[in-house]
Amino acid sequence: MTESEHHEKLSLLTQLIQLAKVDSDIHDSEYQFLSAIANQLGVSKEEFNGLFDEYISFQPPAFEFDRIVQFHRLVLLMNIDQVVDEKQLTLIKTMGIRLGLQPLAIAEVLDTMHDYPNNMLPPDKLIAIFRTFQN
Numbered sequence: 001m002t003e004s005e006h007h008e009k010l011s012l013l014t015q016l017i018q019l020a021k022v023d024s025d026i027h028d029s030e031y032q033f034l035s036a037i038a039n040q041l042g043v044s045k046e047e048f049n050g051l052f053d054e055y056i057s058f059q060p061p062a063f064e065f066d067r068i069v070q071f072h073r074l075v076l077l078m079n080i081d082q083v084v085d086e087k088q089l090t091l092i093k094t095m096g097i098r099l100g101l102q103p104l105a106i107a108e109v110l111d112t113m114h115d116y117p118n119n120m121l122p123p124d125k126l127i128a129i130f131r132t133f134q135n
Contacts, residue, residue, distance in 0.1 A: 001042065004059075007056070007057075007059055008059045008060075008061060009041040009042070009043055010043065010047070010051060010056045011056050011057065011058050011059040011060075012037075012041070012061070012070050012073075013034065013037065013038055013041065013043060013048065013051050013056075014051050014054075014055070014056040014058075015058065015070070015074070015095055016034055016037060016073060016074065016077055017034060017051055017052060018091070018095075019074055019077055019078060019088065019091055019092060019095065020034060020077060021052075022087050022088055022091050023083075023085060023087065023088065027080070027081050029080045029081060030077060030080050030081065033076070033077055033080055034048070034077070035048060037073060058098060060098065060099050060100055061099075064100070064101075064130075067099040067100055067101060068101065068126065068127060068130050070099060071095075071096050071099055071101055071106070071109070071126075072121075072123060072126050074092050074095055074096070075092070075109060075110075075113060075119075075121060075126070076120065078092055079113070079118060079119040079120060082118060082119070084119070089110065092106075092110070093106055093107075093110070101130070102130070102133040102134075104133050105129055105130045105132070105133035108129045108132075108133070109121060109126055109129050109130075112125065112129065
């Protein structure tokens with residue numbers, strides 16, 4: 001893995017941690033989800049834990065599909081504790097835009113998630129929403 005690829009992975013984890021911290025309380029279920037994502041990305045437990053106190057500059061993935069996957073992670077994380085507040089919604093919209101995603105698609109995802117148990121929008125539905133808004 002190149003230095004740039006590693007930085008991108010740390011950046012994505014930092015973005016997720018920022019969302020988890022927005023309500024000042026990281027629940028155990030959120031930490032476990034974040035830890036699983038870190039493991040999938042090949043980030044060590046020590047390096048992952050260090051991200052809670054370290055600033056990593058944001059570097060969005062190069063490919064749109066990877067940016068959509070990151071947005072889906074954000075949506076899943078936001079809904080883990082089944083409490084979604086305005087601060088989380090505002091932050092996730094901003095994060096989606098920083099990922100370079102279509103604002104109308106972001107809004108559609110956040111509206112549609114309520115149609116599913118525990119607001120857990122299936123990946124295929126999420127991808128279909130983003131496809132609808134592609135140029």
